[in-house]
Amino acid sequence: MSAYSxxxxxxxxxxxxxxxLAGMVDFRACGQSLQISKARSDDSDTYILARCKRNPGLGxxxxxxxxxxxxxxxxERPYGYLLRDMRVMILGIDGYLGWTLALWLxxxxxxxxxxxxxxxxxxxxxRGAHTVVPISRMxxxxxxxxxxxxxDINFREIDIxxxxxxxxxxxxxxPEAIVHYAExxxxxxxxxxxxxxxxxxxxxxxxxxxxxxxxxDLVPETSLIKLGTMGEYGTPLTGRPIFExxxxxxxxxxxxxxxxxxxxxxTPRDPVSFYHVSKVQDTFxxxxxxxxxxxxxxxxxxxxxxxxxxxxVAADERLRTRFDIDEWFGTxxxxxxxxxxxxxxxxxxxxxxxxxxxxxxxxAMQCMVRLIASPPDPGQYGVVNQMxxxxxxxxxxETVAEIGSQEFGLTVRIQRVENPRVEADIHPxxxxxxxxxxxxxxxxxxxPEMEIYRMFELLTQPSIKQRIEEKKHLILPRxxxxxxxxxxxxxxxxxxxxxxxxxxxxxx
Amino acid sequence: xxxxxxFTSANFQTEVIGSDVPVMVDFWASWCLPCKAIEPILSxxxxxxxxxxxxxxxxxxxxxxxxxxxxxxGLPTFILFSSGxxxxxxxxxQSKSQLKEMLNRVS
Ligand SMILES: NC(=O)c1ccc[n+]([C@@H]2O[C@H](COP(=O)([O-])OP(=O)(O)OC[C@H]3O[C@@H](n4cnc5c(N)ncnc54)[C@H](O)[C@@H]3O)[C@@H](O)[C@H]2O)c1
Numbered sequence: 001m002s003a004y005s006x007x008x009x010x011x012x013x014x015x016x017x018x019x020x021l022a023g024m025v026d027f028r029a030c031g032q033s034l035q036i037s038k039a040r041s042d043d044s045d046t047y048i049l050a051r052c053k054r055n056p057g058l059g060x061x062x063x064x065x066x067x068x069x070x071x072x073x074x075x076e077r078p079y080g081y082l083l084r085d086m087r088v089m090i091l092g093i094d095g096y097l098g099w100t101l102a103l104w105l106x107x108x109x110x111x112x113x114x115x116x117x118x119x120x121x122x123x124x125x126x127r128g129a130h131t132v133v134p135i136s137r138m139x140x141x142x143x144x145x146x147x148x149x150x151x152d153i154n155f156r157e158i159d160i161x162x163x164x165x166x167x168x169x170x171x172x173x174x175p176e177a178i179v180h181y182a183e184x185x186x187x188x189x190x191x192x193x194x195x196x197x198x199x200x201x202x203x204x205x206x207x208x209x210x211x212x213x214x215x216x217d218l219v220p221e222t223s224l225i226k227l228g229t230m231g232e233y234g235t236p237l238t239g240r241p242i243f244e245x246x247x248x249x250x251x252x253x254x255x256x257x258x259x260x261x262x263x264x265x266x267t268p269r270d271p272v273s274f275y276h277v278s279k280v281q282d283t284f285x286x287x288x289x290x291x292x293x294x295x296x297x298x299x300x301x302x303x304x305x306x307x308x309x310x311x312x313v314a315a316d317e318r319l320r321t322r323f324d325i326d327e328w329f330g331t332x333x334x335x336x337x338x339x340x341x342x343x344x345x346x347x348x349x350x351x352x353x354x355x356x357x358x359x360x361x362x363x364a365m366q367c368m369v370r371l372i373a374s375p376p377d378p379g380q381y382g383v384v385n386q387m388x389x390x391x392x393x394x395x396x397x398e399t400v401a402e403i404g405s406q407e408f409g410l411t412v413r414i415q416r417v418e419n420p421r422v423e424a425d426i427h428p429x430x431x432x433x434x435x436x437x438x439x440x441x442x443x444x445x446x447x448p449e450m451e452i453y454r455m456f457e458l459l460t461q462p463s464i465k466q467r468i469e470e471k472k473h474l475i476l477p478r479x480x481x482x483x484x485x486x487x488x489x490x491x492x493x494x495x496x497x498x499x500x501x502x503x504x505x506x507x508x
Numbered sequence: 509x510x511x512x513x514x515f516t517s518a519n520f521q522t523e524v525i526g527s528d529v530p531v532m533v534d535f536w537a538s539w540c541l542p543c544k545a546i547e548p549i550l551s552x553x554x555x556x557x558x559x560x561x562x563x564x565x566x567x568x569x570x571x572x573x574x575x576x577x578x579x580x581x582g583l584p585t586f587i588l589f590s591s592g593x594x595x596x597x598x599x600x601x602q603s604k605s606q607l608k609e610m611l612n613r614v615s
Contacts, residue, residue: 014538048569064570249546252603261603263549264542294539379539 006069007441008080008374013050013063015296015375017176017221018073018083022060023049077108079366080373080441088372089175090114091160091211092182093153094121094138097227097305097364100321101179103312104365105372106151113154113173115166116182119203120322120329123189129326129474132338132467133308133458136318144318151312160207167214177372178215179225182207183282187231187273187421188479189328197274204278205285212289223375224297225368226286228279230357230385230431232301234270239428243267244435245283245299245383272423273481287381294379298371302364303357303387306333307451308458310362321361323459326474333358333448336397337455338468339475340404340412345493347476350419352394355429357387360446370440385433388444394494400452408456418488420480513554513564517571527562530590530614532607534565535575540583542601549604553611560615561588590614 013019050063054073068074074081088105092098093114106112116138124130136144138155145151154173158165160182170178183204184190190200208226215224233242243251249263266287269280282299289295308314313321324330325338336346359367367386376382394414401412419425436442458464478485515523515533524531534550536543554563568575568583578587581599588596588610596610 246541246545249542249549249601250604259603259605261542261546261601261606263545263601263603264540265601266541290539377538379537380544381539381541 006076006080007370007439009067009069011068011374013052013061013066013071015377016063016068016071016074016083017223017375018054019050019052019063019221021048021063021221021378022051077373079108079369082108082110082369082373083176085109085111086177086372087111087113087173087175088177088179089170089173091178091180092116093155094118095181095185096322096324097361098179098181099135099141100310100313100361101181101365101368102153103145103149103151103319104310105369106145106153107149107312108369110372111154112151113156113169113175115156115158115160115169117157117159119159119184123184123186124324124326124329127189127326127328127474129324129329129471130467131322131324132464132471133320133323134317134467135320135322140318144316148316148319149312160211161203163210163214166211167218170214171218174219175222177223177225177375178211178219179227179368179372180208180211181227183227183278184275186328187275188477190273190275190278191481192328192479193483200275201278201281204275205281208282209285212285212295215295216289216293220293220295221378222296223372224286224295225371226282226297226299228283228299228301229276230301230303230387231272231276232269232280232283233267234272234276235355235424235427235429236268236270237424237427239430242385242429242431244385244432245301272421290379290381296376296378296380298376298382298384300367300371301383301385303359303385303390304331304333305359305361305364306331306448307361307446307455309451309454310365325468326471327477327479330475332356332393333396333400333452334455335475336400337404337452338459340400340410341456341459341465342468342472343411344472344475345413345415346397346400347415347417348393348397348494349417349421349477349488350423351425352392352397352416353426354393354423355390355427356393357385357390357431357433358396358448359386359388359444360448360451362446362451363388363442363444366445367436367440367442370436370442374440382435384435384440385431386436387431387433388446389448390429390431396448399448403449403452404456407453408460414494416491416494417476418491420477420488422481512551513562515564515566515571515574517574520566520571520574523562523564524589525592527589529560529562530588530595531562531564532586532588532611534563535568535578535580535583535585535587536565537567537569537583543584546584546601549607553604553607557611557615561611586610588614
């Protein structure tokens, strides 16, 4: 095991979810609260102490003295030290990412639990769409996870809005990390009409707010890994770098011949739909909870995920994760590949020069384990921009077209259509995404070409191709940010590419 | 980057008050975002002022008595000591040039 992968070796019990803090646990040891604690006791030098829940024999001790590398409960795993039999709860475990992560974590020996209320299945059904890669019922998924991979998942059907039941489950499991995916992930869905906008904001914002209170009361030492999105930032037309949620100290504001360091302030957000607004509201709610109650959280500003592959989901048909291609729930690269498979022109909105950050499914899973392995400090609200690279939508379409033509002998066309969204088609974009590589030793392993190739392999299977054909009328958008409901017009057919098939190169 | 200098209640008297060279102390806490943001700048300055000013940090939650004795009311607070006396103190995020301005008072 290389020392490089042990990014978390120097963290101590201070960061470990398996301790109870003891002693004078009021972290606001400054300002008013310091005056109060001084008035209360002569010996105001009481340290914050710890008791280990896994090894009570240690008694009460200074939590900064034992490192993960020294603790026998933290064991070396591929993505850093991990707590032995660590308990991780995934909210939204039936989803595209949630299910994939459950198997990924289970495979690492983590004790996985999770909840879902099948909102996503119902929303997709409501739109008349379906996942083109068929997925099994939860009971069958759980059964297959056990029989094929030997992974037992503790699942409960719970709506995150049902605080009493969620609290009961959290209290029972006492998770050491909570990954929160259980939100509606769709911008266009939130723009359909008032009912949908309200549903998305209620579900996402209030669901998360309730969770924060439950964590305060039941598991304050547990780290919360909360999913945000790069779309929270928008694409500021000033062209300033898109920092990781918080300004660095060398970002200076100059005004009136004076200067200030902006270090530590949240950067401005400029969300691009009512869905994205819900994520911004979440950001503030999580940030405040860290401030008021010393919860610990990483807010993951995730780029667009693409792909279908991990070794676990590919192990059996019943273990596959969902894959949507409709205008509401399909994400861009996944949609392009599906379009190419059925000879539907890859549809670029507007100029196609929009720049976005992306990350392959497998790489996203790797990031999540690294974040779980290296919990934040008490009270720390940390932010990571999770992406492995960025490029224009048009160049993505071209990559998909090239692989589809060259490797799979498909005739792939690209078209520009009207953009139903309100967004800048051409804009500066300078995202910073250093935290994951620098602090958590994340290194992307999957190239876009490789994952696109794998997607073609799966989606060209006749039964899946048939399922794409069945829903092809739901590919082009009809949901306009203006509120109109009308099909978008084609502006231009950019390209007609037809390559003779040649040797497979992408997986070699 | 030089090794990060950590002050505690145990070494504050010898390392800070009794130090031969001037000392800049960063009072910080893990929940304080500006305190986290400023870390890389402090490491740079510790390197730049090596031998002239000692730069280190002290966690206020873990060292309440010192925080109280120094009257810490907000974070981050930077206090510059020379021969055990307070030469300058500032509360709130500081730019690199503002911190240099402080350090240059004693070097
Ligand atoms: N897929 C991406 O490209 C992407 C990009 C950026 C951010 N994200 C974020 O990542 C998270 C997961 O995304 P995904 O693509 O897996 O979406 P998904 O819809 O497949 O997964 C979310 C899961 O949460 C469940 N859920 C929703 N509301 C719930 C509730 N009230 N109670 C219980 N369960 C509920 C859904 O049923 C679904 O299974 C979302 O928060 C999303 O916003 C995704």
